[in-house]
Amino acid sequence: MRTKETVPEEALFAHHQAAMEISVFGKSMDVLHKEDFLRNEEFCILVKLRYLLDNGIEEYAGINESIQLLKASIEAKDSFVIIDQTESRFRGGKQQQFYQFVEGLLTDFVSTEDFQDRLSQQLRETLTQIKTQEGQVALRNYTEQLQKLAERPLALKLLSLFKSYNLADYSLLRQISELVQQLSKKDVRDYQSLKPLIVANYRTFESLGKIISLPPQRSNPDTFMRMTQVLVLEYKYQLPFVQLANLLMVIKRWYQPYQNIIAVREQYPPHRYEQPPDFQTSIPGEAIFLKYKTWLTEKSTGVLFLDLGN
Template sequence: MTNPVNDSSVSGVNSPAKTIPWWNRPVTGDGGLLGELLTKIEKEEVPEATLALRNLQLMDIRVFAKTAEAIDSPKFTDEDFLTFARIKYMLSNGIGDYAELDESIRLLQLAIQAKDSFIAIDQTELRYRGYKQQEFYSFVEHLLKNQENTESFREKVNTKAKEILIQVKTEEGQNAIKAYARHMEKISKHVLGLKLLLLFKTSNLSDYSILRAVADVILGIEMKHIYDVKKLVDVVNGNYDAFEPLKHIIQLPDNRKDVEVYALMIQVISLSHQYETVYVKFEQLMKVLQKWYRNYQVLLQIYQEYPANQYKLPQEFNEPIPGEALYLKYCKCLTDKKTGMVYMDLS
């Protein structure tokens, strides 16, 4: 039987040096201990396929990093804006005091933005009560209840309006129908427009002018008090008659109908108005970083699988990753120092 220790297929070349005890072997030179040790610890090369994958990821990373850096602005790191960004994150992720309020806030915000249209629609329905006008109002409500998509809704409303106009004799009545259709079209352009129209149509709201009262309350809030919820609660308490009738229209959850909830809602709406333009750009930055992050994760995985202490790494492995400094900046800005919670999700 072959001795596995001396079998060249296992131990390599059958050199005389292998039979010499280590204490009798030279440190350097042919058969030296140093040469054998270096052979054993020599680092492996990173596979070509892995290098190609890394280069591919870096190509995308460079593009996304350049775009992100072009969008980035000092306004995004303003402390008040960052507080608003954290609130928006809590809203969209249903966290803390802002849980379950996102859609209700958007409905209230739209109601305030389109208040003139809602008031005009209500006044038209109350003032023009002819048979054909009422037929038109009922037709619109039927469309809303059947959850028509926006494009179909506008098309059917305009077609019906033309049909009704022929049968309305007075110029005043015709103008009222035209204006009614225009307001319907305007509101329906919003994402939640049709839903809010139906909620108003089926509500028992007797005075639509409270929308103006709520808008005035929000406009009157001083920005220096915007993060003081207690002061905002006082504001709501002083105008509760304007807020309370809207609770069903804006679909507040049954467990979230207290005064403090309205205070949080007007806080968000005020801040949204204050930072509307800045936040749109900030969202663009986050979307680009989201794309960047996917490639970044692949790159990190490669670096973890091929550490410098085991592999012979090309020099470029030590170069900074484009966009990483920007990413780490926002990780720091959007991390709560007390709780460690990160108000940013790029996954």
């Protein structure tokens, strides 16, 4: 009977190191995994769409930034409206000077802190020159909305774009926001099902094309249908998506030591080598990984919609 060979020390060490590392990630995966994720086909579609957008694949190439800008516009719409109403109603000389200062600041600040500090300083100087209490309250509220927008740099960029294109009809954003909320109660697995609503609201979407940096060749109903599907699904699954994103981040870190373990075990198979007992143990997190690998693999093409970092 042929004597089995001994697994080299360096291979045993590499296997041990990877096993130590993967045990930590495996425990995190156990905590973050939820079977409910895997039962929801619509949620799975969102995860796949987000992968296509993040990697600029096929029809989703070049529109990720536009979706993020449109989403940020919708989230900031109430602040935009207050800012616009204040600028329209309070037209004194000092107020207009303040508005002009803000317009310049929107295109000339280096950080959120820089924007907020300079804005606060200008507000203090201007308030001493505003005679009415109503005017002072309005300017404080105006500044408060700008400070709020400054927490989201995309929102400030959008305000600047709206002003540069002289597009102050923020009711467009309210229309799209209401459309997204309306659709969130419906099944949107097939983006084509959105066509009637998108065609009916096409002028609204088209008006925002330049603001959201949408390439002219992509300004068409099909693109807006795809964008709206993503917005609706992200609105619908806000919390689950954040939870799943945390899990997928752990899986990405888990995957490298997993590959290392598999490589060592395959290089020193049991029919030729005297494997130590830990070579036969199950790998922490593997069962969960295989579930998500199956869930995020397109059955018809075999494409895996999962970033494993390689």
